[in-house]
Amino acid sequence: MTIRTYIQAMAEKVLSGGTIDASEALKLSGVSGSDRFLLFAEAARIRDHFVGSAVFLCSIINAKSGRCAENCAFCAQSAHHDTGVMVYPLVDEDEMVRCAALAEENGAGCYGIVTSGTSINKSDELDRVCRTVSRIKSETGISPSCSLGILDEETALRLKNAGMETYHHNIETARSFFPQICTTHDYEDDVATIRAAKAVGLRVCCGGIFGLGESFAQRIEMAETLRELDVDSIPLNFLNPVAGTRLENADNLTPLECLTIISVYRFVLPGKRLSVCGGREKNLRELQSWMFLAGANGTMTGNYLTTPGRPPELDRQMMKDLEIPVEGCCGVDN
Ligand code: SF4
Numbered sequence: 335m336t337i338r339t340y341i342q343a344m345a346e347k348v349l350s351g352g353t354i355d356a357s358e359a360l361k362l363s364g365v366s367g368s369d370r371f372l373l374f375a376e377a378a379r380i381r382d383h384f385v386g387s388a389v390f391l392c393s394i395i396n397a398k399s400g401r402c403a404e405n406c407a408f409c410a411q412s413a414h415h416d417t418g419v420m421v422y423p424l425v426d427e428d429e430m431v432r433c434a435a436l437a438e439e440n441g442a443g444c445y446g447i448v449t450s451g452t453s454i455n456k457s458d459e460l461d462r463v464c465r466t467v468s469r470i471k472s473e474t475g476i477s478p479s480c481s482l483g484i485l486d487e488e489t490a491l492r493l494k495n496a497g498m499e500t501y502h503h504n505i506e507t508a509r510s511f512f513p514q515i516c517t518t519h520d521y522e523d524d525v526a527t528i529r530a531a532k533a534v535g536l537r538v539c540c541g542g543i544f545g546l547g548e549s550f551a552q553r554i555e556m557a558e559t560l561r562e563l564d565v566d567s568i569p570l571n572f573l574n575p576v577a578g579t580r581l582e583n584a585d586n587l588t589p590l591e592c593l594t595i596i597s598v599y600r601f602v603l604p605g606k607r608l609s610v611c612g613g614r615e616k617n618l619r620e621l622q623s624w625m626f627l628a629g630a631n632g633t634m635t636g637n638y639l640t641t642p643g644r645p646p647e648l649d650r651q652m653m654k655d656l657e658i659p660v661e662g663c664c665g666v667d668n
Contacts, residue, residue, distance in 0.1 A: 338369055349380060377600035377601060378628065381630075385606075387631075387658055387659070389659070391442045392444040393446070393635055395430055402450040408543060408546055414580075441646065463480060466478075478497060480500075483503070484527050504540055505559060506542045511546070511548045540567075542571065543572070546573060547584060553598070570595065570630070573617075574613040589621040592614075600630075609630065611634040612634070
């Protein structure tokens, strides 16, 4: 069987309701030359079949920045790194609501309140986030989500009762690679957070970041973990190295490799929302619009946590040029 016939056979398997395993996904990841374009096209066909061709937009606010006790190797906000990142406490309610309204104006359907740190302070900070979520629900038409670090079911329920619809928490990378990226908390703490959010009936947005030095087999391992966790949407971030972090010199992704990751994720996770988030401008460069031709159905518009995004009007123009409809939602790194 040629590789082209193999790509088509795997696509037919997924389209007929089958699941591809890690070795099959790994074989797909090895395509090269013009065979890659067939992989992208088949991933887009799978996307259209399971979730349609509409693209979802989300936006975030970095609501509390810096001084995080965790040591995630890629993160500008870790207190273990000297990056010069802005440090500020939880921003006030009015500012968070104002930014939600602006995100809505820019076409986003989901707005994430993101805070640095292992987890949120359960008294005054959580109270303020809950009040803000309620106001966003009543004062705007955008769907509120939160990314507040590790949380338990009790906190998840408080946020849900305030009106939060989606909880975002990334597992970042494969379980087998995680100890090389973070040693201050355990992979299972992140998994438990996903389970807590799901247990109270929240929608879950959970993905990771590529370009940390992981192998393609480990990228597929993460995809399989996400499939087991049955998360709803998956943010795919690509490392934008920040000076002062442990990975400041890691710069090893190419645009075509990023697109291959997107496509292989679509084969493994056919019915999920795959949203390309942090690092897309740097890593996809002139091929940004190809993310939708390779199987993605979402992206983040506006700025990321510590790095600027491009003007939202450029994203709107990209959708217009592609003639794909825009709907609304979430996740992020960088
Ligand atoms: S990724 Fe999150 S948990 Fe890790 S250092 Fe950055 S802010 Fe802290």
